Ligand SMILES: Cc1ncc(COP(=O)(O)O)c(C=O)c1O
């Protein structure tokens with residue numbers, strides 16, 4: 001399998017190079033040259049596979065430059081850190097299927113891909129006897145999952161930018177109380193979008209990228225998307241065996257467009273009609289919702305909400321979808337992205353029909369989110385986090401009679417305890433890993449910096465790991 005850039009400016013590369021490259025060297029995003037198709041027979045044979053075995057079946061269709069035995073080992077180690085043997089339980093609650101993606105070490109869906117990516121990096125660096133300096137931006141969950149994915153790994157230093165005071169208390173503590181010497185947290189005076197733009201600008205300095213051995217853990221990195229494709233297939237297998245092979249809709253709370261893009265890839269891979277509709281749910285940062293409703297992909301200000309991890313306007317992975325929307329023409333994708341960089345908008349009104357064939361959308365206000373958490377708890381006794389509630393709100397509004405809907409539960413409610421407790425009007429029982437974090441006097445480490453690309457680049461240079 002070869003990987004190409006959405007902007008067409010690099011020669012195709014195999015999986016391992018794509019993972020190490022992160023952002024494509026022409027500023028675009030990497031995609032597999034073709035999306036493998038899964039026939040109905042093969043899909044049927046996967047029904048009883050464990051999660052790691054299913055992950056191997058899917059990933060090995062995209063990875064042909066890591067020996068099978070090594071890939072199996074990497075996958076099985078990655079999911080052994082989850083707190084349940086099922087890895088990703090799917091439960092039936094009221095009218096919905098809820099896929100709980102938060103059973104990994106940092107209690108959010110990011111662990112599913114970042115446990116895997118941390119192990120892939122370690123494996124490839126050992127092979128090459130090399131080192132890596134990871135640079136990433138987070139609105140709260142990617143950062144901690146990436147840190148937990150690589151903490152203590154000898155060949156890796158990690159630098160994570162998060163927006164100062166715009167992440168939840170638990171998210172902040174999860175990141176900053178990891179005091180391993182290879183972990184550097186930077187709180188920036190700015191938004192997640194500012195952090196992501198700085199990360200991309202630094203990656204685009206190819207000389208710096210090469211000299212500092214930069215690596216990417218954001219969904220810029222194809223391996224992130226790939227690991228997330230697996231759980232859509234897992235859910236389809238589960239639901240088709242419980243609901244007589246019915247086509248399934250998915251509702252996905254969306255910020256950087258990575259998770260829902262993984263669903264889009266799964267839809268194109270699986271037998272026709274296995275996934276019916278993808279519901280794209282946003283909070284008040286609704287650029288993606290406006291794009292689906294009327295083709296208007298135009299930046300607004302980032303506003304702070306109770307689902308802070310989705311307080312994003314400039315959705316990184318949108319470029320990958322745009323590439324397919326523009327008939328896989330890199331020149332057109334490049335032009336559109338250049339225009340977006342200049343004007344902050346892309347007019348997609350001519351593509352509205354296609355976009356609406358791919359997605360249904362809904363935007364949840366702050367009131368919608370707390371009402372959804374409260375009512376779902378009252379009716380079914382199930383407690384969800386505010387990001388999950390954005391998706392559940394959308395699912396309940398758009399569910400069609402007789403069509404199963406699977407909602408992605410992207411974080412544990414305890415990560416956003418204040419919002420959840422206010423909605424359900426009672427204290428939450430916190431998992432031990434959160435209770436420990438909130439103990440007083442825990443040592444923590446974080447630099448506060450302006451959202452200044454040069455300062456951050458200098459900081460990374462000063463603290464970066466080098467080959468011996
Ligand atoms: C808890 C949670 N839910 C949903 C999302 C949205 O995922 P994506 O950015 O892949 O669209 C994020 C991060 O953005 C998140 O951290």
Ligand SMILES: N[C@@H](CCOP(=O)(O)O)C(=O)O
Pocket residue numbers: 137138139140141142143217218219220255256258309310316
């Ligand atoms: N919600 C994310 C934002 C970064 O998205 P990514 O999927 O590109 O890493 C976060 O929690 O940081």
